[in-house]
Amino acid sequence: MRDLGAAIAKKQAMNTASESKPLAGKIALVTGATRGIGQAIAFGYAKAGAHIIAVGRTQGGLEALDDQIFAETGAHASLVPLDLMDGDGIDRLGLALYERYKRLDLLVGAAGYLGGLTPVAHIDPKPFDRVIGINLTANYRLIRAMDPLLRESEAGRLIFLSSGVARNPRAFWGPYAAAKAGLEAMIACYGDEMANTPVRACLVNPGPMRTQMRKVAFPGEDPMTLPAPEEIVPLMLDLARPDQDPPAGVVAFKDWQAGA
Numbered sequence: 001m002r003d004l005g006a007a008i009a010k011k012q013a014m015n016t017a018s019e020s021k022p023l024a025g026k027i028a029l030v031t032g033a034t035r036g037i038g039q040a041i042a043f044g045y046a047k048a049g050a051h052i053i054a055v056g057r058t059q060g061g062l063e064a065l066d067d068q069i070f071a072e073t074g075a076h077a078s079l080v081p082l083d084l085m086d087g088d089g090i091d092r093l094g095l096a097l098y099e100r101y102k103r104l105d106l107l108v109g110a111a112g113y114l115g116g117l118t119p120v121a122h123i124d125p126k127p128f129d130r131v132i133g134i135n136l137t138a139n140y141r142l143i144r145a146m147d148p149l150l151r152e153s154e155a156g157r158l159i160f161l162s163s164g165v166a167r168n169p170r171a172f173w174g175p176y177a178a179a180k181a182g183l184e185a186m187i188a189c190y191g192d193e194m195a196n197t198p199v200r201a202c203l204v205n206p207g208p209m210r211t212q213m214r215k216v217a218f219p220g221e222d223p224m225t226l227p228a229p230e231e232i233v234p235l236m237l238d239l240a241r242p243d244q245d246p247p248a249g250v251v252a253f254k255d256w257q258a259g260a
């Protein structure tokens with residue numbers, strides 16, 4: 001009888017641990033992990049038990065994330081200082097992950113670049129290419145490099161951050177809106193290609209959030225009127241679940257919050 005009680009207590013403890021660490025044992029690559037929404041997601045996934053491969057250019061931002069993760073979990077993240085315009089660098093990262101882990105469970109594409117807000121006819125080719133490069137081409141390169149690893153996971157999940165302007169374009173947002181619209185189309189195609197595998201891909205529109213990108217786009221706005229990036233973490237945990245498919249289309253954070 002005492003053995004049965006101990007077994008039940010052990011099972012309950014294991015259940016509690018898996019509820020508080022739903023991503024235990026998972027390997028998660030997060031781009032844009034040096035600040036803003038990507039950093040909040042990386043920290044949230046680490047707290048949920050995942051090992052984080054954190055990608056971004058700013059060494060200080062990567063180290064600050066690692067300090068935060070270590071203080072909270074006692075584990076370190078893998079820090080990858082990488083410019084996402086470097087497609088070959090993304091390929092090398094895929095190879096390194098294959099050699100080290102043989103699989104990838106979660107890929108979150110949160111890196112983004114707004115570029116200047118300019119009339120389409122006035123945009124120089126270089127900044128145009130950069131906005132498309134970071135918001136669209138880099139995500140294609142990530143998929144290309146990581147797809148074989150995601151297929152090795154029992155339930156590979158890709159989650160990319162889009163924007164409302166992909167579907168509601170407005171003046172001066174040309175390259176960014178085009179890149180995000182392209183991203184949405186590309187992820188829908190890739191998701192369709194994955195239908196007969198355990199890999200699932202989805203898109204999230206975070207809406208206005210209190211980050212550097214939003215501040216650049218709307219300098220006169222009071223940031224404290226906007227949600228903090230951490231608020232999106234429960235949605236991102238939901239979308240990472242291996243036991244359910246993410247919704248088709250773009251998940252809007254504000255609809256998810258409202259329970260729609």
Ligand SMILES: NC(=O)c1ccc[n+]([C@@H]2O[C@H](COP(=O)([O-])OP(=O)(O)OC[C@H]3O[C@@H](n4cnc5c(N)ncnc54)[C@H](OP(=O)(O)O)[C@@H]3O)[C@@H](O)[C@H]2O)c1
Pocket residue numbers: 031032033034035036037038055056057058059061082083084085109110111112113134161162163164205206207208209210211212213214
């Ligand atoms: N904040 C909002 O209101 C809002 C609304 C709609 C959609 N979004 C989307 O949400 C995502 C996160 O945005 P955020 O607001 O958190 O932006 P943010 O604060 O400006 O952060 C952008 C992140 O992208 C990384 N990044 C930019 N260029 C890069 C490059 N060439 N190579 C590698 N990493 C690069 C930055 O890292 P480094 O500079 O260190 O490289 C940084 O970690 C983006 O995809 C954005 O389009 C945001």
